[in-house]
Amino acid sequence: MNSVELKTYDRLIEKSKEAFVLAIELYNRPSIKYRVEGFSFFICNAWELMLKAKLIKDRGIDAVYYKDNKERTITLERCIALVFTNDKDPLRRNLEDIIRLRNTSTHFIVEEYEQIYVGLFQSCVTNFDDKMFTFHSVRMSDAIPPNFLTLSMSASPAKPDVIRAKYPPEIAERFLFDEAEIEQEQILLESQRYSCLMVTQLAVVKNPKDADFSVAIDKDSDKRVRMASVFRDPKSTHPLSASKVIEHVNKRLNKEGVRLMAGGAVKSFTTNDWKLFLNFYDIKSNEKYAYRHELANTSNYTYSMGVLDFICEGIKDNTTGIIDRLKEEVKKKK
Structure with missing residues (x-):
């Protein structure tokens, strides 16, 4: 120019x-x-x-x-x-x-x-x-x-x-x-690039560690509540395939100027890196991050937007060593 x-x-x-x-x-x-x-x-x-x-x-x-x-x-x-x-x-x-x-x-x-x-x-x-x-x-x-x-x-x-x-x-x-x-x-x-909603939902969990904030039950309150089960549409709550998770992690890291390193060299977030997070943190067992779809005798998983936050925050906390550390920990598990 x-x-x-x-x-x-x-x-x-x-x-x-x-x-x-x-x-x-x-x-x-x-x-x-x-x-x-x-x-x-x-x-x-x-x-x-x-x-x-x-x-x-x-x-x-x-x-x-x-x-x-x-x-x-x-x-x-x-x-x-x-x-x-x-x-x-x-x-x-x-x-x-x-x-x-x-x-x-x-x-x-x-x-x-x-x-x-x-x-x-x-x-x-x-x-x-x-x-x-x-x-x-x-x-x-x-x-x-x-x-x-x-x-x-x-x-x-x-x-x-x-x-x-x-x-x-x-x-x-x-x-x-x-x-x-x-x-x-x-x-x-059927694309988030055309239309998407960011929905805030409240749910009661038994373990306080799984909660974003806590509330107390007051036996003297004059307001009554009851527990209800709410249907969750996995297309809304867990819209990402594994490939989309990898794609979005790389986009977010790039946008935020985060340089992921392994073995002393700069790299992108790959399928193997995703598998390290998946196996070490047992992501598929966490309903917050993964949803299991079952059809006949087969099953597959999709993932929530929250898993992106989890992975990116983990990388930002240790950009130069997290991949190498996860490799070592997964080997120990095996």
């Missing part, structure tokens, strides 16, 4: 980061009712600026202008098509649906839209964080604390008869149509 392109590139990246932070702060602020529209405006702006920076870096500054009008820059839709050329890519479909929401007349946006778009919003945030690092080596965790990258939403799903009773026919039918369309996309794509 020449000096003009470099200056423009840096300015676009900084503005993109600011638009992203504004989207997150606006959405997670409980006092604001305009957060669905506001989030969609700012997150689209963040993506547009970030993708234009990539086009300038890869193709030069002329790539972000219309050929027949050098005073107008191309649209976000055009940027997406140029960078993400596969029109069936879940990430691209996610962005296109959020753009459609942004372009919708505000007369058709109601509070309940949050319930059908929050999964798309969460994936959009995660995708942006990932691509900002992949394309530009920028960690959004340097601009905003990592825990703020999880969007906050507590609303309950609205029933069709409630929507029809609450809003005029044209608004109600538009909402129900959009809801059905997004649900269909989620079924067809």
